[in-house]
Amino acid sequence: MxxxxxxxxxxxxxxxxxxxxxxxxxxxxQVLNSHTPIISALKEGVVKVDLSAPFEVTSxxxxxxxxxxxxxxxIRIAIKGGVAELMDNKLIILAE
Numbered sequence: 658m659x660x661x662x663x664x665x666x667x668x669x670x671x672x673x674x675x676x677x678x679x680x681x682x683x684x685x686x687q688v689l690n691s692h693t694p695i696i697s698a699l700k701e702g703v704v705k706v707d708l709s710a711p712f713e714v715t716s717x718x719x720x721x722x723x724x725x726x727x728x729x730x731x732i733r734i735a736i737k738g739g740v741a742e743l744m745d746n747k748l749i750i751l752a753e
Contacts, residue, residue: 658690658746660706662734664753669721669734672712677748678705679741688743699739704750706732 660677662669678687680702688695711729712722725731739752 658688658692658743658748660748660750662704662750662752664721664751667721669752670706670712670732673709674706674748675709675730676707677750679750680704680736688748691746692743694744696740696742699736699741699750699752701737702735704734704736704752706734708732 658674659672660674661671676687676689678685679697680700682698682700685702686697708730712724712732721734723733723735725733734752736750736752739750741748741750743749
């Protein structure tokens, strides 16, 4: 599925992913490829992204994206809250 993570300042990430775990208001939840449409409010926490292919962190996003030390296909992005919308296999996270 396609994922975009956008903050008021910048587009943090855009690319193909296998799964995304997010901090919902009622706890962590995960969406996978071909998941049913969903809209959810997010609280402060970490978005864990399972990538389709290894991701190269650039100097522009290095302070926002943390690569997993053991798995090159996993990244983590800290957010202060936001909204997630998944429709037609495209997940958009508008984050603070």
